[in-house]
Amino acid sequence: MTDMIVQHPETGCVIIFGDCWPVVSALENVVLDVNPDCTCKTASDLSTLVYQLTCEPQALLLLSLRPREHIFLFYALKEELIYHPTMVISDELFLSDRLILSSWGNIPCMLHQELEIMITNQQLRELSPSNFQHCPEKNILTDFLVTPVLSSGLSEVPQIFHLEERLMDYMSLLMYREMLNRGLTPFRMRLLEAIWTGHQTRNELAEMLNEPREKIWNEKHRLLTQLGMQARLRNILYGTRFCLFLQKTPFMPLYKAGSIREKARTSKQEETPDFPAGKSA
Missing domain, CATH: 3.40.50.2300 (Response regulator)
Structure with a gap:
């Protein structure tokens, strides 16, 4: 347009x-x-x-x-x-x-x-x-x-949602689609989900994902590069997902x-x- x-x-x-x-x-x-x-x-x-x-x-x-x-x-x-x-x-x-x-x-x-x-x-x-x-x-x-x-x-975003939870689910789908369009691999998606759950250090991520620390380091760097983000926890936690508890408008x-x-x-x-x-x- x-x-x-x-x-x-x-x-x-x-x-x-x-x-x-x-x-x-x-x-x-x-x-x-x-x-x-x-x-x-x-x-x-x-x-x-x-x-x-x-x-x-x-x-x-x-x-x-x-x-x-x-x-x-x-x-x-x-x-x-x-x-x-x-x-x-x-x-x-x-x-x-x-x-x-x-x-x-x-x-x-x-x-x-x-x-x-x-x-x-x-x-x-x-x-x-x-x-x-x-x-x-x-x-x-x-x-x-x-x-x-x-x-x-x-x-x-279609005007079909009557509950806030359904709208948030749809926004999460849009975020998932955006990540796929940026070429994120399934492993990097798992890595991102692990960070969301509170596993932040390389040792914690390596243990949870059962992968070497070196691979975790390299994959995290590539993940941030694909998303165009800085290596800051705040950016990752709030920049890669939508949170209901953050919403300030009812x-x-x-x-x-x-x-x-x-x-x-x-x-x-x-x-x-x-x-x-x-x-x-």
């Missing part, structure tokens, strides 16, 4: 959702610095976010979060992600995060490091306006705010998301009736 350019209105609307309020607040300031004429709204829960996006059909959506910790949010927002240009701001980007972004239409992402540079430059201008000319940094966020683009793909049944959208549409129609008060069709 080709990228769809969305005409940026003179006074647009940007909706920010995040699980860390200081970062959300800083991101809001950056957005207003890049586009002072826009209206910036924030949401702290999924119900509010669905409501706001329905009321603002032209709004841009910024998600300040780790995608792997908000699978249920992406699932509930499938309809909104089709029509609203969306971007993720995150402090980490593991394999699991990249898989979620690609599974929901190749959503673009920017790391906190770039956001920190924008915040620092903004603070320097405030301290010494005469020495620092206002010129927004050229990066993925400023490009997104000035020329928003809808996600280039479609969701790979699961929202599809019917509930639909009822929130309907409530928002009804409220908007009441605020902007088709005919002025005192006149009839």
Whole structure:
């Protein structure tokens, strides 16, 4: 699918959702610095976010979060992600995060490091306006705010799940498929599963898998190379699987998301009736 350019209105609307309020607040300031004429709204829960996006059909959506910790949010927002240009701001980007972004239409992402540079430059201008000319940094966020683009793909996750466990099982299947596409051998899959269960040292892995320590070392190195990951336990534990206990957004049944959208549409129609008060069709 080709990228769809969305005409940026003179006074647009940007909706920010995040699980860390200081970062959300800083991101809001950056957005207003890049586009002072826009209206910036924030949401702290999924119900509010669905409501706001329905009321603002032209709004841009910024998600300040780790995608792997908000699978249920992406699932509930499938309809909104089709029509609203969306971007993720995150402090980490593991394999699991990249898989979620690609599974929901190749959503673009920017790391906190770039956001920190924008915040620092903004603070320097405030301290010494005469020495620092206002010129927004050229990066993925400023490009997104000035020329928003809808996600280039479609969701790979069907809207058929009514239980969070079933959705998590499906996401695990997507991860397994991704690993097969990257050429992981059955032994390396077993090695990965052993690490998940808490066997971390070469001696522990060699004993569990009944293989020499040298083979464990070589296979682990090749495993990390195939997955494009650093040799850090955190990356392996949270970057190669999806965990229910990590989820920060509660699961929202599809019917509930639909009822929130309907409530928002009804409220908007009441605020902007088709005919002025005192006149009839």
